[in-house]
Amino acid sequence: MVKHIDAIIVGAGWAGSIMAKELTEAGLSVVMLERGSERTTPVEGAYPESIDELRGAIRKRLFQNLSQSTLTIRNTMDQTALPYRQLAAFLPGEGVGGAGLHWSGVHFRVAPEDLRLRSAVIERYGEKFIPEGMNLQDYGVSYDELEPFFDKAEKVFGTSGEAYKVQGKIVGDGNVFSPDRSDNFPLPAMEDTFSASVFRDAAKNAGYHPYSLPAANASRQYTNTYGCQMGPCNFCGYCSGYDCYLYSKASPNVNILPVLRQDPRFSLIPNAHVLRVDLDSTKTKATGVTYLDTKTRKETSLSADLVILGAFQFHNVHLMLMSGIGKPYDPISNTGTVGRNFVYQTITSSRVWLPPSTYTNQFVGAGGAGVAIDDFNSMNFDHGPLGFVGGSPVWVNQAGVKPIAAALGAGGGGTPRWGSAYKDSLVNTYKHSLGIDAHGSNMAYRDVYLDLDPTWKDAYGQPLLRMTFTWKDNDIRMNQYVVSKIEPIARAMGATKMNLVHLNAGQPFDTRTYQTTHLGGGAIMGENPQTSAINRYLQSWDVSNVFVIGSNAFPQGMGYNPTGMVAALAYWAAHHIRTTYLKSPGPLVKA
Amino acid sequence: MEPTLNNPFRRSVVKGLLGTTSFWMASGNARWAEALAAEAAQPYQPAFFNAAEYQFLESACERLFPADHNGPGAKALGVAEFLDRQMQTPYARGENWYMSGPFEQGPANLGYQLPFVPKDLYRKGIAGVEHYARQQYGKGFSALSALQQDEILTALEGGSVQLGDIPGRVFFEQLRTNTLEGAFADPLYGGNRGLGGWIMLGFPGARADFMDWVNQEGASYPIGPVSISGETA
Structure with missing residues (x-):
């Protein structure tokens, strides 16, 4: 006997939790399946056990356990992809809350032109400006359409920030490049750490436009739209990689699930690894999902009218491939869409040393707090003479540097990595330096994609996902250009020494060192079913009762952190499911 | 309970x-x-490493992280004890690494591809270094001068030595990583004795409340560290 529910949601992170809240509000019965374990902040987040660096970020307590499932990675199509055996370059989450439990909390909207980047580039520079092999595409949704949902998400996340323009009026010292807002941030901006304040002054003096990073770290006590409460952030520094013991960093666990769990229409099943979405014989309608209880190893099928994929970016793509939803992308024939436009971000971290009398106290911090400039992001500067597409915000985002992480990263680049000279440099670097990041975009290319690996399998017998990815010339040159802008700012900050880090021409993607968990694309949204896997409402073009919510929808990797955009897209999709789809289930856009 | x-x-x-x-x-x-x-x-009695292996760790970790004008070294910080305790955890058994075959070697930038979990790397790696030391210098690692020990560690780091099944560089990186973890992890795990690692860096440990120290114009944080269990220095 197969149990029937109105909607099944795969994944208990931000995307899944938002969709579950919206669909239960619409009166649907919802079952949310999470392959990892149950996690609640009063248990895992309790001080002081939660702030143990070894058990936390180092032994990777809140991250995906690769022993059960991972992916394989290669740089180019002529290589054999090899398994990503140890977490390093990126850190997907696992367990209730997903990556939304261990994220930092930088909570951006979107640069409006990033949503129509292909159109914007052609309008300004002509079609020939787009390099051969670059799959530059528009999202098919505009900032004005998404604005109410960015606003809604900020009021759920308790986002701290300083606005520039609200309803057409300049209201504050916010990001001059940011678009108009219908309302202010729910909370005032986070205070600048010392390092961020030094960057703010130097960037301003250099003629740039510094602004406070929008942070889903509560600068004040806050009660959100759902009645969930957050406490003020005290800059303890345990955001990224940790569960916030102060209830200051927004997470599904703190900001949505406490109310959802009380709703009789909602149930959450942890330790439930979804193996596939079940389709009917026409392959155009999902009938439910089949999952494995990872404790009992028992398979269960659930039937549902609506299936929402809200797992991490590449897990959504994997599930589509395993289920036969949409046509797999083939880079040779340039056909199919599932796996197409896999993107990352182009991020490098530089370091600046201040005089020995100045202490940067790097352990003080908040994951979402900091000061940034957008002068070299998106379409905010003239790419014409530079000949590349994309850009990077530049920022000081002192998130709280812990001692093991600092020690592992110290030395190298021609300086000792052990011994007494190493200790000198570690101590000096920890006490007196600060980091500046170029947090940039990454474009999509015909030969960068996701498909199924021919050799390696997960613990459940399914083929691993295969990632074919490396750095391309366009993005390397973008990164080099933006990093060159850091030097004068660093000098103005009073740098006694600096280590400016940028990608080098021909440098391959290295899986061994952390870069970012901001993976995107692979099942992108768009206006054309030939070049996108899901429509502008994040609905599968091929199986109309499946919606795929997450950064998998991004046609390009943008310079901003993705969570704010994922949340807005979830609310956008939910709105159209509630107002249109449920009244008359079927495709919301004609293919 | x-x-x-x-x-x-x-x-x-x-x-x-x-x-x-x-x-x-x-x-x-x-x-x-x-x-x-x-x-x-x-008082600690090693449970995973035998006496000779433990002695190797005491010597090698001290060269990687020596006592000097900055503060205590690996030996005083209890790094070998930390390592032995870690060998009894899921980490040492590779329980969150993907360890399914086949194991094919590829370019270094595609990451670790050996069929060995951390405890294998230590058992094989230490035996390999001891063998190399006897071959090159006629003595076990711990009996060598600091200079000779540094020569061996430099050779391992540089990638010119193979330790049986294990590239010397792989063992070196494993040892460096775990040594630094032992110097700076909370003392709960047997290292960072007396909070010596944290004092060196000016890291206040589990204080985790810097409301008044978000921006003090570059002044040094004035309060010493506290551990998760409440130990202060």
Whole structure:
């Protein structure tokens, strides 16, 4: 006997939790399946056990356990992809809350032109400006359409920030490049750490436009739209990689699930690894999902009218491939869409040393707090003479540097990595330096994609996902250009020494060192079913009762952190499911 | 049952705790800190490494992280003890690494591709270094001068030495990583003795409340560290 529910949601992170809240509000019965374990902040987040660096970020307590499932990675199509055996370059989450439990909390909207980047580039520079092999595409949704949902998400996340323009009026010292807002941030901006304040002054003096990073770290006590409460952030520094013991960093666990769990229409099943979405014989309608209880190893099928994929970016793509939803992308024939436009971000971290009398106290911090400039992001500067597409915000985002992480990263680049000279440099670097990041975009290319690996399998017998990815010339040159802008700012900050880090021409993607968990694309949204896997409402073009919510929808990797955009897209999709789809289930856009 | 200081079963409970996946990966473990701290305060008898291996670690870790004008070295910080304790955890068994074959070697930038988990790397790596030391210098590693030990470590780091099945560089990186973890992890795990690692860096440990120190114009934070179990220095 197969149990029937109105909607099944795969994944208990931000995307899944938002969709579950919206669909239960619409009166649907919802079952949310999470392959990892149950996690609640009063248990895992309790001080002081939660702030143990070894058990936390180092032994990777809140991250995906690769022993059960991972992916394989290669740089180019002529290589054999090899398994990503140890977490390093990126850190997907696992367990209730997903990556939304261990994220930092930088909570951006979107640069409006990033949503129509292909159109914007052609309008300004002509079609020939787009390099051969670059799959530059528009999202098919505009900032004005998404604005109410960015606003809604900020009021759920308790986002701290300083606005520039609200309803057409300049209201504050916010990001001059940011678009108009219908309302202010729910909370005032986070205070600048010392390092961020030094960057703010130097960037301003250099003629740039510094602004406070929008942070889903509560600068004040806050009660959100759902009645969930957050406490003020005290800059303890345990955001990224940790569960916030102060209830200051927004997470599904703190900001949505406490109310959802009380709703009789909602149930959450942890330790439930979804193996596939079940389709009917026409392959155009999902009938439910089949999952494995990872404790009992028992398979269960659930039937549902609506299936929402809200797992991490590449897990959504994997599930589509395993289920036969949409046509797999083939880079040779340039056909199919599932796996197409896999993107990352182009991020490098530089370091600046201040005089020995100045202490940067790097352990003080908040994951979402900091000061940034957008002068070299998106379409905010003239790419014409530079000949590349994309850009990077530049920022000081002192998130709280812990001692093991600092020690592992110290030395190298021609300086000792052990011994007494190493200790000198570690101590000096920890006490007196600060980091500046170029947090940039990454474009999509015909030969960068996701498909199924021919050799390696997960613990459940399914083929691993295969990632074919490396750095391309366009993005390397973008990164080099933006990093060159850091030097004068660093000098103005009073740098006694600096280590400016940028990608080098021909440098391959290295899986061994952390870069970012901001993976995107692979099942992108768009206006054309030939070049996108899901429509502008994040609905599968091929199986109309499946919606795929997450950064998998991004046609390009943008310079901003993705969570704010994922949340807005979830609310956008939910709105159209509630107002249109449920009244008359079927495709919301004609293919 | 919650481990407490008065509980006669404390030691076995704590030992069990560190060996479990749930401690490292899943739920919280209320009040385990005081039990682990008491365990870490006991005189230590290595359980994974034999006496010769332990002696190698005492010597090699001290060269990687030597006592100097900055502060204590690996030996004073209890790094070898930390390593031995870690060998009894899921980490040492590679329980969150993908360890399914086939194991094919490829370009270094595609990451670790050996069929060995950390405890294998130590067992094979230490034997390999001891063999290399005898071959090159006619003595075991610990009997060599600091200069000779540094020469060996430099050769391992540089990638010119193969230790049986294991590239010397792989073993070097494993040892460096775990040595630095032992110097700077909370003292609960047997290293960072007396909070010596944290004092060196000016890291205040589990204070985790800097409301008044968000921006003090570059002044040095004035309060010393505290550990998770409440130890101060």
